[in-house]
Amino acid sequence: MTVRYGFNATLTAKPGMGDRLAALLLTGLDEGSPAASEHCLVYLICQSASNPDVIHVTEGWSSEEDHHRIFASEAAQSLVKQVQELVAAESPYTDYVPIGGKAVL
Template identity: 75%
Template sequence: MKIGYGFNAAMTARPGMGERLAELLLTGLDEGNPAASEHCLVYLVSRSASDPDVVHVTEGWTSEEEHHRLFAGQAAQDLVERVQELVAAQSPYTDYVPVGGKAAF
């Protein structure tokens, strides 16, 4: 499958909650959650090297429509609500159309 839609988001957790925020975002990969879908081809959660309360998420999806469809579901809405409880500030959200690259974990 090819990535047709993606985005980067950076979130600033409440003081001292960066690790918890990153752990919570990683549950998005659990069965039944959006990132576990075959339509989510990239789901990368990272923490800033200079500020442990800043967490970055990079996602790549087969299409924007699939991303929106999955995030309209109850599991995604529950996850978003729990994430918002830990977030102090939302940084810019950047969407994009990938043209190539490499990912290996």
């Protein structure tokens, strides 16, 4: 499958909650969670080196439609609600269409 839709988001956790937010976002990879879907091809959670309360999320999906369909599920909405409880403010979000690159973890 090819990544045809993706986005970056920068989440700023409430003070002292960055580790908890990162751990919660990583549960998105658990069986039945959104990033465990075959349509989620990239799911990268990064923590700022200078501010541990800033978490960067990069996702790549087979299509925008697949992303929206999967995030409409009850499991995804539950995760989103939990994330929102830990986030301090509105988060910058940039959507994109990948054209190439490399990811090795």
